[in-house]
Amino acid sequence: MLRYLTAGESHGPALTAIVEGFPSGVAIDKTFIDRELERRQGGYGRGKRQKLETDRVIIDSGTFHGVSTGAPITLRLINNDAKLERLAEPASPRGGHIDLAGSINYQTGIRQVLERASARETALRVAVGALARLLLRAVGIEVFGYVSELGGIAAPPLSRDLSVRDASPVYTLNPEADVAIVAAIDAAQKAGDTLGGVVEAVVTGCPMGLGSHVQYDRKLDARLAAAVMSIQAIKAVEIGLGVEAARRPGSKVMDPIQFDPDHAEDDRRFGFRRPTNNAGGIEGGTSNGEPIVVRAFKKPISTLAARGPSVNMATKSPTPASYERSDVCAVPAASVIVENVVAFEIASALVEKYVGTSLEAVQAALAAIHTLNRQHLASWGEEQASG
């Protein structure tokens, strides 16, 4: 089982993740992980904190001469803005944050809970996801993410093109969209307000058969939804057509099935084709070989420079919510986070299905199961013919 835990406070000395169940034999490309961390720090609308931090991963365990050993991998990030013990207790909780419910839940001050709830933790999730992608890449699976909407403004189709991402290592938005979207972010900042948006992640090269239909907690769509929903400020998740499917007749939702004999040997789909992908690559909790499409909806940042209505915790009298500093918009960062969180869940399903002790074992199991599937399909034909 591939799993991880994260630890660390936003302004503590460091953030740490332990990734357990990662196969041996994977070359750990630290530069790739750092590049993903850099992408997460980019994007228009972020606050001053990103100028203070330079996220670079430190790998403390689980590798030998740069190759994974199968032992737990410890990933660590240093916080440059480490000042936890010097920070003041906020006087008034912010609506939309953990401040009120968390400090009552844990019988602490607000500071203790906000430090852990902070999306600073998403730096680790990106590091963990990037690690997982090194495994995915070794078996031909790629994941990419992008902003599809920001502050109610649709990003033009160009930004959905894979090549745009390649051309822009620290992904923001495409230049045409920037004009309207950057202006909207500027206007929000001026008004002391914030903006949310929609991001999408697409997984390509995923074989048919990850996840399962037999039990609720093995369904790939459910696992992806839970993982993406756990990201700070993500309030809804869709797979494929998502919510829109509920509004259409069945004929406009279900993806027709076709067969192309020229691709019957294709290890991913065995020649079965779909002219549409409304299912977003998952049917009955199982990947069907089409690209997996996950859409995440991020609410606007809750900490408002204009300070939302709240109460003073000591006096209970009306007082504007506390404000220190904050992002105005973190939607581009969310696209990188969602992309890497999705990658981890795909890697976890892969390791679960294909004997995940070593990369070679995963590759051998993939090949063996593909052969088995082809034989199954061929014998099916024979049975039909003889029957």
Ligand SMILES: Cc1cc2nc3c(=O)[nH]c(=O)nc-3n(C[C@H](O)[C@H](O)[C@H](O)COP(=O)(O)O)c2cc1C
């Ligand atoms: C990349 C990223 C950056 C964020 N930056 C801020 C921020 O600067 N200020 C803030 O109040 N919330 C920020 N958030 C959102 C909060 O962390 C989140 O709303 C809070 O932890 C409460 O969780 P919930 O919104 O999931 O209920 C950010 C979220 C993400 C994904």
Ligand SMILES: C=C(O[C@@H]1CC(C(=O)O)=C[C@@H](OP(=O)(O)O)[C@H]1O)C(=O)O
């Ligand atoms: C530190 C990060 O995001 C932080 C997430 C966050 C929150 O409340 O979620 C609040 C802000 O923290 P600070 O008050 O220190 O600026 C963001 O900067 C990061 O993404 O690396």
